Amino acid sequence: MEQRELFSIGEDGPSRLTREVIARRLADGFDPRGRGDSALEALVQGGAVRPGAPIDDDTLTPAAVLVPLVERDGGLTVMLTKRTAHLAHHPGQISFPGGRLEPEDRGDFATCALRETEEETGLDRHKVRLLGRLDDYVTGTGFVITPLVGIIDPPFTLAPDSFEVAEVFEVPLAFILDQANHQLQSREVRGMQRPFWAITWQDRLIWGATAGILVNLFEVLVPRDGDGIPE
Template sequence: MEQRHILSPGAPGRPRLTRERIRARLADGFNPAGRGDAMLECRLDGDDAPGRAALMAGPPRPAPRPAAVLVPLVEHPEGMTVLLTQRTAHLAHHPGQISFPGGRLEDADQGDFVIAALRETEEEIGLPPDRVTILGRLDDYITGTGFIITPVVGVIVPPVETIADPFEVAEVFEVPLNFLLDPQNHKLHRRVVEGRHRPFWAMTWEERMIWGATAGILVNLSEVLGSSS
């Protein structure tokens, strides 16, 4: 299917997503039950999926570690984009993958996910916290690698000048929000993990494949905001 590459302000007759509209939709669409890799598998395959019973009967896994990411919406006149990063190939967690800026909570964050997301964003791509206006949050996302991620949505007025940390970030780039919100661009894939064919969301923008937790969070954003930007 052909990708929609344009930065579109939205279809005729469809209300444009303003900051106020996004803030209201985030507040109305928040689900405290969260979502995640295992939840997607259960929803699609049920509790009887091959290998799942053995997993549930095994030793208990440690509680997921708290983390936060910023979902940065860049407010261009011709339409919003989402700022994303590509992680460097040598990192211990999710090497080479496309992700939002963010990371695990530290003691200095005092349990505040907004502080953590903004701190990590400044550390990874050099974007100061005062350049970001926070609009709300999405559902927590529990990853198969043992993290519970709180996605914090913020808006940025261009120009956006970033300085990537070369240890963590290989590239910083933007993708049109309309493309990411369009359900036609959300594809389900499967991979074998611990003997199970586990499902995951993916979106292909130009030569880049956005998948895993990042794509799952973008699907959440699409469900909350709809397909207009």
């Protein structure tokens, strides 16, 4: 596998995140307990350090998203979409490309994520090399989301679906991997304060499940406790 340097991070000198290292960290960091809105609430209320989410609940709707990492000259970026304002669900919010598992996906989450990405953004699914997955994320709206992480090699063309997608944009991975940019906020829902992650890039607010998945990406890719990335 190609071992080009994709991103450097670390106080004691550059540590290289190659495709191989990203794939290994995704495999090593996967937690089958999942995470989600309820798990974050339990954590904030002083519960387990990493409480799980009810990912085996058969009332949840399975879905998949692609977490697209784009290899740019200045380093990796994360591709995101902004939903159009007229949609019935989550209008105007920032999200990963993806959607619910359809019969044509034959139960395969990777197929679902790539199909939805192609439908929403026009990105040719063959331009994506999947590296692994993050933890399943259970939303308060009844979905269990499987995030697949993939590398996109430029050049590529996009043709966003104008009904669903108002904008496609990229955020530097370095910004996402800086913990100072992660904010734990809350809002009142049915008389109770509900916590959620939020990340603000320029004038764009990334929050909820999308921000939670990005925090998961940070936790997997950033070395902790002296665990460095091999040269």
